[in-house]
Structures are given as structure tokens and as C-alpha cells.
Amino acid sequence: MQGDFSRTTFDPRKHYSAVLAQQGRVQLDADFNEQGALLLHQLRTMVADVLGPAVAPAAGGGFAIGTVDGRKPQEDLTISAGRMYVDGILVENDLEATYWTQPDLRPRIGHSADELPQDEPFVLYLRVWERLITAVQDPAVREVALGIPGPDTAARVKTVWQVAAVAVTARTTEEALREFPARLAAFRPTGRMRARAKQPPAADDCRYHLPVDSRFRGPENQLYRIEVHTGGPAWSTGSTGCPTDTGTADTGTVAADTAATRRGATFKWSRENASVVFPVVSLSGATVRVSTLGRDGKLGLEVGDRVELVDDTIAGRVADDLVLTDPPRPAPRLRRVLAVDAVDLLVTLDEQDGDEGCGLGAHPFLRRWDHRPAPGTASAGTLAAVPADGALPLVEGGWLDLEDGVQVRFEPEGEARPGTYRRGDHWLVPARTAVGDVLWPQRADGPAPVEPAGVRYHYAPLAHVVGQTVDPSPRRTFPPLAG
Known part of the structure; x- marks a missing residue:
């Protein structure tokens, strides 16, 4: 993320569980940021292990895909409000939206990268990533008590979600779910x-x-x-x-x-x-x-x-x-x-x-x-x-x-x-x-040769569309915990 950091030190391969401050020592931004990264890593790993890699709660779950009255699935689709967990990351949609009105990705009609596939089956999926937010993007982050305009302070990390489509050859949902990971693997940089x-x-x-x-x-x-x-x-x-x-x-x-x-x-x-x-x-x-x-x-x-x-x-x-x-x-x-x-x-x-x-x-x-x-x-x-x-x-x-x-x-x-x-x-x-x-x-x-640090994308299949049929079964749900 493009912040004014001294460096980033979190490395899951080191298996650290906490950062411990010592008296009389210099305090560094990298130490505080690593502590936050450690906690997020532990929490998200636990959620993914318990619930699975991509799942919505049965009560309050979001991102269910539906059809728009009077329109074909290739023209527009609805996205329900609610929550979902993708690789342990909490993803929230505050208001029901459609493919063309989703808040974090405003598609452009007629733009080839945005158009839903017309003549072939496709998988509609949720893409999740994180974006740095500073006082430039959100003025409320700035503390006006420090002056107008005053200095900026800490930045924020925003979870961004985008519903997108990828064409597949499979005409059954079971086959499409096997093909979907292979399609994403083709995007992996080498x-x-x-x-x-x-x-x-x-x-x-x-x-x-x-x-x-x-x-x-x-x-x-x-x-x-x-x-x-x-x-x-x-x-x-x-x-x-x-x-x-x-x-x-x-x-x-x-x-x-x-x-x-x-x-x-x-x-x-x-x-x-x-x-x-x-x-x-x-x-x-x-x-x-x-x-x-x-x-x-x-x-x-x-x-x-x-x-x-x-x-x-x-x-x-x-x-x-x-x-x-x-x-x-x-x-x-x-x-x-x-x-x-x-x-x-x-x-x-x-x-x-x-x-x-x-x-x-x-x-x-x-x-x-x-x-x-x-x-x-x-x-x-x-x-x-x-x-x-x-x-x-x-x-x-x-x-x-x-x-x-x-x-x-x-x-x-x-x-x-x-x-x-x-x-x-x-x-x-x-x-x-x-x-x-x-x-x-x-x-x-x-x-040593090192792979890129990001952007880290996380994916969850939501629906399989063939012709006029929308199968929402790829979106998994879990029941509320008992007790």
C-alpha cells in the first residue's frame, strides 16, 4: 500500500504471534503495523478454517445473485445486501445493488472489460482486495484540531469488493466450479x-x-x-x-x-x-x-x-x-x-x-x-x-x-x-x-528472486449463468452457531 511507511515487516513464514514493546526503546511504525497484521492473520485464518474459504451466513448473508425484472441475466443482475466471508475477510454490502450500480466498481456500459458475456456460460464471482485510504480519499480521517489544513496522521485500510464475470465452457454448475479455479490460475503472474x-x-x-x-x-x-x-x-x-x-x-x-x-x-x-x-x-x-x-x-x-x-x-x-x-x-x-x-x-x-x-x-x-x-x-x-x-x-x-x-x-x-x-x-x-x-x-x-507483495485478490464464486438460467448454488452458506 502506498503509505508513508519506513518498511513492512510482517512475514507469516516466521510464525510470530505478537509484537512486544520494550521500555526505553524507539517506537517504529513498522512494529505497530506488524502487530495489526499479526492479529488479522490469526483472525482471518481461524475464520477460514472454521467456516471455509468463501461462505455467507444463512441469516444476514449477502451477495446472493438474482435477476432483474424485465432484463436478461446477460444485461444485469441483482446483488443482495448483507455479509460474506472470503478467505476469512469480512465483506459487507450495505444496500442491495445491481451489477451496474455496485459501489466499489462502477462498470461502464459498452466497455469490453465490463460487459457480461453474451453468448457463452459464465461464472459470476466476488473479488475482494484491500486499498489504502488516507485523508485525501476520506477527509474525516484528518483531525481538524491539529489545524486547517493540518497534518495527516494514520491511514486506513478499506476492504473493497467487486462482482465480476468470467466466461466458462461448462454448461453444468458442477463442471463450472471445477473450471473456475483454473481460469483464475491463468491470471497468476509468474x-x-x-x-x-x-x-x-x-x-x-x-x-x-x-x-x-x-x-x-x-x-x-x-x-x-x-x-x-x-x-x-x-x-x-x-x-x-x-x-x-x-x-x-x-x-x-x-x-x-x-x-x-x-x-x-x-x-x-x-x-x-x-x-x-x-x-x-x-x-x-x-x-x-x-x-x-x-x-x-x-x-x-x-x-x-x-x-x-x-x-x-x-x-x-x-x-x-x-x-x-x-x-x-x-x-x-x-x-x-x-x-x-x-x-x-x-x-x-x-x-x-x-x-x-x-x-x-x-x-x-x-x-x-x-x-x-x-x-x-x-x-x-x-x-x-x-x-x-x-x-x-x-x-x-x-x-x-x-x-x-x-x-x-x-x-x-x-x-x-x-x-x-x-x-x-x-x-x-x-x-x-x-x-x-x-x-x-x-x-x-x-x-533471492521474490514474488510481488500484492495486490492480494481473494475470490468467491456466486452464481453460474447459462442462457436465461441463473444457478445461485455456488454461493455457500452456513447456519448460525448453536447456543
């Missing part, structure tokens, strides 16, 4: 990432020699966020340099001379975990009026910065990229800052917004990203090619420079070639000046 700052000594037979300052050279501690912007297979790449199994640096370059290579997944990065945001007051063409330009220069905007124009609708559509297509479906374009008027709080972007639909009332804001791609041909170890979405080409097979000695390397899981990546998935890389390195899992041959 890409992994390594990170480092300190590098091993160069081998004698390597053409590239490491500088003596091959370490993290930043002036202060950072939490880097490397996030997939456009999902899909990795970009094609030419690779030169030393083989990775020697422990020495190799170089990934982007071939920008043919159209065939200018495609694939892209990524963006932030040294502040993408927590630098600027609430939008108004939007006129390519000119954005913001309510603040940041607390200081470090957390402000400069000409040449890359920003993402986001609102509640766009944030809720991260899961649209579940389908890993080739070529990938592009994400909303990152914009370049052309001018900043600090007096009138105006930011001029490089082109007018397209159909992303950022409007007042939907909590719009600009999110700053810190990569600075420059036009031209990629050189060894650099990220110079500029995809159409304004992000960086996600290239496998080479170490890629971010800044101040921090490098990342993307690679596929196992023998898969190339790896696939899902929009919104990310990795967090804490960089520390005390050790001149990043905090990253290690193994004998160097930094």
Missing part, C-alpha cells in the same frame, strides 16, 4: 524480482568493472516501491555482460529499433513508496489546480516529474488487468509535468486527460513517481526507452539502475519464458544508509 545496492567484486573475465562506490549512496533512508504499471509479458530484451550465476553484474538493454520489441509490461518506481500525492481541486484540459504542492521540496513537484492522475474509479480498476494479454492492455498514461505555478497552485501536464475520467467528487489526486525516462536508444544498464504509457519497459535478464546504486532485476519463475506481470503488483525495497545496501532476502548466489 514474474519475480531481485534487488541490491552493494555488488560483489567483478570477475576478471567481465568487461564491466564495478566502481568502488557500488553501494546505496542516497542521503537518507528510503522505501522504494517498484510497481507494475501495464501488465502482461515482459519486454523482449537483448542481454550482454557477465552471466548472473557468477555473481557479477550483467546488463539488460531495451532494443528500441523495431516495433516487435516495443511491447510488453511496464513498471514505475518511487523512492517514497508512492506516498507523495497532491489533491486535485479542479481540472481544465492539461492544467490541474491542486490544494498543496507538498510540505517541502523533497515532497513536491518539479518540471519533468512523472505523475499519475488517479481518482476513486481509477483506483478501483486496478483489478481490470487480471487478464494477462499479449500485447498487454495499456494502463492509464503517466503524465509529465511541464510547468508548476507555486503561487496559484497550478500544474501543467503534457497532454489533456483521455477517457480515464477523473472528476471532482471522486477524490482526484496526482501521485508522483520518481523515474525519469529520457528519449533515445537504451544504453547498457540504463532505462532509456519510453513506452507509450509513460512508464519504463519491464525487461528481464539484466540488472536495471534506479538511482543511488539501487538496482533491480526481473526474471520469470522457473522455466517460464517470458514472465508475466499483473498491473498493480509491486515490490518494496528498503534502502538504508547505515549499511549502504537494501534490505532484501539473500541466498547463496546473491539476492
